[in-house]
Amino acid sequence: MVRVVLPFHLRNLAKVGSEISVEVTGAVTQRSVLDALEARYPMLCGTIRDHGSLERRAFLRFFACEQDLSHQSPDAPLPEAVASGMEPLIILGAIAGG
Numbered sequence: 001m002v003r004v005v006l007p008f009h010l011r012n013l014a015k016v017g018s019e020i021s022v023e024v025t026g027a028v029t030q031r032s033v034l035d036a037l038e039a040r041y042p043m044l045c046g047t048i049r050d051h052g053s054l055e056r057r058a059f060l061r062f063f064a065c066e067q068d069l070s071h072q073s074p075d076a077p078l079p080e081a082v083a084s085g086m087e088p089l090i091i092l093g094a095i096a097g098g
């Protein structure tokens with residue numbers, strides 16, 4: 001089981017607590033975790049990734065093990081601590097403005 005921490009607005013949409021667990025089969029990558037997350041919580045489809053391109057939404061970032069993973073390939077393996085469930089994949093809402 002992979003642990004995922006969602007930002008407040010996505011928690012409310014999915015009606016879940018701050019941390020959820022999803023079952024990922026095969027390699028644990030951003031893509032496979034998000035696929036599992038959207039399969040379990042279909043109301044999140046299009047909120048984290050664009051519907052058509054499946055690219056990360058601009059104001060969301062991915063973090064794990066104190067590393068910003070936002071610009072890594074969606075098919076790059078996530079850290080072993082995330083794959084084993086020891087550390088969560090954190091999806092964080094970014095803030096912009098001046």
